[in-house]
Amino acid sequence: MHILVTGAAGFIGSHTVLELIEANKGYTVFCVDNCSNAVADSNGNAICLNRVSQIVNKPIPFKNLDLCDGSALEPIFKEQKFDAVIHLSALKSVAESIAEPLEYYSNNILGCLNLVKMCLKYNVTNFVFSSSATVYGPPEELPITEKSQTGKGITNPYGQTKYMSEQIMMDVAKANPNWNLIILRYFNPVGAHKSGLIGEDPKGTPNNLMPYVSQVAVGKLEVLTIHGDTFDTIDGTGVRDFIHVVDLAKGHVQALERFKNPIETEIYNLGTGVGYSVKQMVEAFEKVTGRKIPTKIGEARKGDVASVFCDPKLAEEQLGWKAELGLEDMCRDLWNWQTKNPKGFM
């Protein structure tokens, strides 16, 4: 199977490309990314994919292009005969999306529309879409199952673009019965590949907890602000479903296996099903690394809820996939990446 991976130079993208190749199931990949959020070398190639290439000891076909440019995408579809698409590309900062909503809607929706258009034109009918737990909005029930309500109370444009993209692709799949669509709703990916060659490399100050923690540990940042400690949780800090990025990446490999037979649209939560609090994460990180993380308590962020974690049973039953790596692995691999690459891919 020949797979187009969009957003391949991202945190999840690079790990997914690696797992696809290492799965030894005959997957070949073609990677695209506009590197708006990734470091490129002097040839315009994404450094993280060069690293993947180093790990697997194979070249990784890559094209630096923007999905919003429909004409850039067409030659790729003409040349390559894709059997499936894994669509990961998107702007992903919640805070930035609130400040620059048009940028987020334009980029994430237009990219999705252009890609779907090419798939329809070149008869690529197997599609994996990278969605997010944010589509559930503030959960009305825990754990969140794939049948939990979506779309209600989403408080930021980033989450809306994921919700809208899901809707667009589900309607396209409904109108084109030969389409096989799998939507993967990610919970909170953390960690890094055990090689320490690839990992999360946020631009500027990290928006997410664990990269922030590891940058404090390495001395790049001074103190971790914990946003709110009066939630109704084990220790008052927010609880989330953190999942090792390598487990998440493997979920994509298992999703592709579903395309061996025709399917209706399928939706899967990718999480561990276990929630850990911010404080628990920090403690686990301190234990694994032996470093002390200075913290202070700040105000809860608008729209943040106490607890979010999923029921991952469906993915286990249907995809034969479940998260295998634990909290210690997440912390150890993150720290390995951080210490080996204190400046990220720079």
Added chain:
Amino acid sequence: MHILVTGAAGFIGSHTVLELIEANKGYTVFCVDNCSNAVADSNGNAICLNRVSQIVNKPIPFKNLDLCDGSALEPIFKEQKFDAVIHLSALKSVAESIAEPLEYYSNNILGCLNLVKMCLKYNVTNFVFSSSATVYGPPEELPITEKSQTGKGITNPYGQTKYMSEQIMMDVAKANPNWNLIILRYFNPVGAHKSGLIGEDPKGTPNNLMPYVSQVAVGKLEVLTIHGDTFDTIDGTGVRDFIHVVDLAKGHVQALERFKNPIETEIYNLGTGVGYSVKQMVEAFEKVTGRKIPTKIGEARKGDVASVFCDPKLAEEQLGWKAELGLEDMCRDLWNWQTKNPKGFM
């Protein structure tokens, strides 16, 4: 005030342009439309706008362009100094949207994004968006107020594009506090201007009830199929909130008046607040026209609900607007248009 009207050559667009000019409140208009759904003359001008020009005895500035072509829009924004935009342009067939979802999402969302981009770039901060009762999905309460839930159970991509466009514009307005956004949610516009020079001119077989009825009356179609007569309504047929298109058009004039002072985003239902059943509409039409409309009962359409009507109180209180024309006016004016233009604008 200089107003850009998109989708100006449509049924609602042409009536809105007419009311804006006839309001004598100093509004000047600039019209754009790609005429994908309107008849153009040999110069590429929309015939319905030529007719408006004839009624008001003034030229109507018009440009045949597609909002999906961002570069076509820019020169207009550069040349004209718009004070406000009324964005009506969209593909609007529910059935077609189910068959061709990508077409609908691309056209309606991309058009909206391009237009908003231009408004931000050229600092046009007053925006009226043409939305629809379909954003409410199957109503959980009647009458529908502006606070009724939206987004849940919308069964077609057309309705989704309206819901998504609302969301996009509300987020843009939130991020740009100088923006003044008014969302108008239309119920079921029918009728025509009393001159009989402009009216609804559907391509092919009409999707909506009243154009179908009038085409049966004029002998173009043989028999009206009533979709379901076992709903829980006065006579078993579906009940909707039909509103005279001239009343609806006047709602836009009143909306513009709100821009004299800065506002937060405002949302208004434009309907009469009174529901009539399909059978009642047919009977009223027969009474006014003296024509017998042959009907037969067909299956209810998937997703159709028994009753949809709104509470229009908010528009009355805040906009000083309410529907003034009744069922008889709707039928009489539709029939006047139909008999004067049996082939529409052809």
